[in-house]
């Protein structure tokens with residue numbers, strides 16, 4: 414085995430729409446904020462696609478789609494309300510996607526290092542993973558505010574991988590959106606795409622390296638991409 418292949422690989426996961434189906438709690442919170450802004454609620458098919466660039470973008474996109482213009486202080490109050498309500502309800506309905514926990518077990522048994530690279534704020538990411546009992550599985554949990562840059566900037570993913578003790582030459586990103594695919598390309602890290610997340614571009618058109626439709630396929634796909642399978 415070469416020195417390179419004996420280095421543990423870092424598998425970095427996006428969170429919303431990849432590890433955990435967070436849409437119900439995120440979108441219930443968006444509804445509350447729209448109510449408070451006096452805006453009409455929006456269809457779930459529409460708001461689901463607004464997830465992926467963080468909570469501030471979700472509130473912004475929701476208000477814009479509802480045709481509501483607010484001044485910056487009013488926006489800040491609505492955003493604070495979003496964060497507070499969401500934190501209080503973060504795991505009411507949000508659950509890991511089917512087969513995730515089993516796949517993480519297999520990857521960890523094989524000696525891979527697991528990390529989270531998400532555009533969710535770090536404290537919300539930790540709160541969610543704590544409540545789902547998943548925190549200890551990840552060597553690093555890097556949110557949108559952990560580093561000076563965030564996805565799709567390569568620095569977010571490279572920072573996550575390096576903090577996990579690895580290198581971009583032996584790492585894989587797993588994600589659900591164009592942001593994740595662009596991040597992987599920017600960092601020169603292969604991307605496995607899952608189709609059950611939140612994206613307005615069909616998963617097969619995102620341009621990832623491999624598409625898997627169930628977590629059962631993840632361990633084998635990881636080995637293949639790492640050049641062992």
Ligand SMILES: O=C(O)COP(=O)(O)O
Pocket residue numbers: 427428429430463464465466467468471530531532533
């Ligand atoms: O909460 C969001 O909008 C983004 O989160 P993700 O990067 O984990 O998809």
Ligand SMILES: [Mg+2]
Pocket residue numbers: 427428429430431465588589590610611
């Ligand atoms: Mg996502």
